[in-house]
Structures are given as structure tokens and as C-alpha cells.
Amino acid sequence: TEYLKFESDRCTWLRPTSLDHLLQIKQAYPECRLVTGNTEIGIEVKFQKRHFKVMVSPALVEELREVVITEHGIQLGASVTLSDMETHLRRAVDTMPEEKTRVFSGFLEMLRWFAGHQIRNVASLGGNVMNASPISDLNPLLMACNAEIEFAAAGQGHRRVKLDMDFFRGYKKTRMRSSEVLVSVTVPFSAENIYFGSFKQANRKEDDISILNSGMWLELDETGCHVRDIRLAFGGMSFNTVLACKTMEALRGRRWDNSLLECACSQSFLPADLPLPPGAPGGMIAYRRTLTLSFFFRFYLSVLQKLQ
Numbered sequence: 001t002e003y004l005k006f007e008s009d010r011c012t013w014l015r016p017t018s019l020d021h022l023l024q025i026k027q028a029y030p031e032c033r034l035v036t037g038n039t040e041i042g043i044e045v046k047f048q049k050r051h052f053k054v055m056v057s058p059a060l061v062e063e064l065r066e067v068v069i070t071e072h073g074i075q076l077g078a079s080v081t082l083s084d085m086e087t088h089l090r091r092a093v094d095t096m097p098e099e100k101t102r103v104f105s106g107f108l109e110m111l112r113w114f115a116g117h118q119i120r121n122v123a124s125l126g127g128n129v130m131n132a133s134p135i136s137d138l139n140p141l142l143m144a145c146n147a148e149i150e151f152a153a154a155g156q157g158h159r160r161v162k163l164d165m166d167f168f169r170g171y172k173k174t175r176m177r178s179s180e181v182l183v184s185v186t187v188p189f190s191a192e193n194i195y196f197g198s199f200k201q202a203n204r205k206e207d208d209i210s211i212l213n214s215g216m217w218l219e220l221d222e223t224g225c226h227v228r229d230i231r232l233a234f235g236g237m238s239f240n241t242v243l244a245c246k247t248m249e250a251l252r253g254r255r256w257d258n259s260l261l262e263c264a265c266s267q268s269f270l271p272a273d274l275p276l277p278p279g280a281p282g283g284m285i286a287y288r289r290t291l292t293l294s295f296f297f298r299f300y301l302s303v304l305q306k307l308q
């Protein structure tokens, strides 16, 4: 519970005790790296031989560890581990009305296939978001549900943005400013007319990174069968998480039936939204392109079954 500082010629390691103190450190050393679960940074240091001069552990910062149920959803501190996230989402799913927690159920399904117990026990939600990997398992879900991201910086207070198409600014780059830290992520509640799906395909079912993953969020209008809004987010199809924007636009207002499915899967929509040039990193081009359609088919069917 004490402020700690270790210093050598090569590296300084700091452990502040409050958010204010963490923000002051970030202001003084904008290039410093926060280390939470160390499951990404550890790989960078060990295998890519990266070296960070200043490293900061936010482990004692209360605001980054809090979990709060708000009017809009569940607000999870950036340092909350994936195992704790699972526990809190499970509790909400078990105690709240089913229609309110459909997005949470989608996250629970994804967390089940996220790495293994050892990693989930230390890896954080914030580390997954800020690492901004193109195959992050949580970012497509957060983008599909339009999760709210809270940043803070010394002297500038808190800033809230949506995790939307503009959030990622290139390979492993986000809208976070160099003076800021991520404080929390709010995963929203769903409602009677909202449906959510999460999908992951990996070489191995357990403890493996994704070949492709996806989060799909649907809002039907008052008729209960026409699309009011839809967001289809994919990981593994570009250098960062992307939305299938043309498809989303084309599906708005349409009836949730076979013709909608045909429209989404036709050459002008999902395949056009999610092109993969021959030789794209990761390979398996035809497989990944086919998976985007399979995921949508699964989502289409799951909603259809609920509507019947």
C-alpha cells in the first residue's frame, strides 16, 4: 500500500498510490508504460527485446480497480482482471432480467475462450483495450456494443469517448493522448429489442489466439422484426478492429429474414466491407473471408430463434 520507486541506470519502476499521483507521473514521463498484468508487455520485453525506461504499476489505484453498476451498464476499472470481470458479469447475468444482460452474456461467452485461467487471472481489461491488437478478443465486442471509455489526465479531468470506428488510429494505436491513462470501460445494458452475439475462431478451442473474432449488436424497431440499428465489428480482418459499415447501412430498416441474410452475404456487402488482399499478414485469406459470413449466419439464426 506504499508508494514504491526502484531505480537503476536502465530502468525506473514506480508504484503510485492514487489516481492523482499516477496522472502526475504520466505527465512527467509521457513515454512511460503502465504495466498491469504484464501479459503483453512481458512478451514485448522478453521476445521482442523492447526496453522501457520508465514503467508504472497502477495496481494500487482504487479508481482503476472499481466495478460499479451505473444507470447505463457496468463500469469496470481498467485494471480489473478478466477473471474478476467474468465474476461481475456472471453475477449481473444471474440476478438481472435476461433482456438487460444480453451484451454481458456475449462477453461471458468470449471470456470462456480467452487464453487460459492463469492469463485471465492477471490480464486486465484495460491492457487488452490499450494494447489495441488487431486480434484482441474484447475490442470487437466493445466496438459492437459502443462501450464507453474513460480517460484521465493531470489538470484536464476525465474525458469519455465511445469505442467506435475512430477509436483505433492504426496498428496498435488508439485515441488516448500521451498525457492520459485509461480509467474505466463501461459495457452497456441491453433491452428487450436488443440482441448481441460474440464469435471466435482459433486453431485450438482453448487457450489460443483468434484467427477471426466478432461482436454483433442488433436493435430492432417497435414492430420487433425490422432493423433499427446494427453494428458488426470484426477482429482479424485488418490492422485493427473494424466495423462492416456498408453492410450495417444496407441492413438498417430491413426485415430480419432470409433476404436480409442474402443481402449481407452478397458480394457488395460483407465481402466488400472486409476485403483481405492476397498475402495479408496471418494468411488463410479465403478461410477468414468465409468465416465472416459464417459468423453473420450464426448471429442471424440465433436472433431468428429468439424471435420465434
Ligand code: FAD
Pocket (backbone or CB within 6 Å): 033, 034, 035, 036, 037, 038, 039, 040, 041, 042, 043, 058, 064, 078, 079, 113, 114, 115, 116, 119, 122, 123, 124, 125, 126, 127, 128, 129, 130, 131, 135, 136, 137, 138, 180, 181, 182, 183, 207, 208, 209, 210
Ligand atoms: P499489460 O501487458 O500490462 O499492458 C498491455 C498494454 O496496455 C501496455 O501497452 C500498457 O501500457 C497498456 N495499459 C495497461 N493498462 C493501461 C491503462 N490503465 N491505461 C493506459 N494504458 C494501459 N489476448 C486476447 O485478446 N485473446 C486471447 O485469447 C489471448 N490469449 C493470450 C494468451 C497468452 C499465453 C498470452 C501471454 C497473452 C494472451 N493475450 C490474449 C494477450 C493479453 O493477455 C491480453 O491482451 C491482456 O488483456 C493484456 O492485459 P495486461 O493487463 O496483461 O496488459
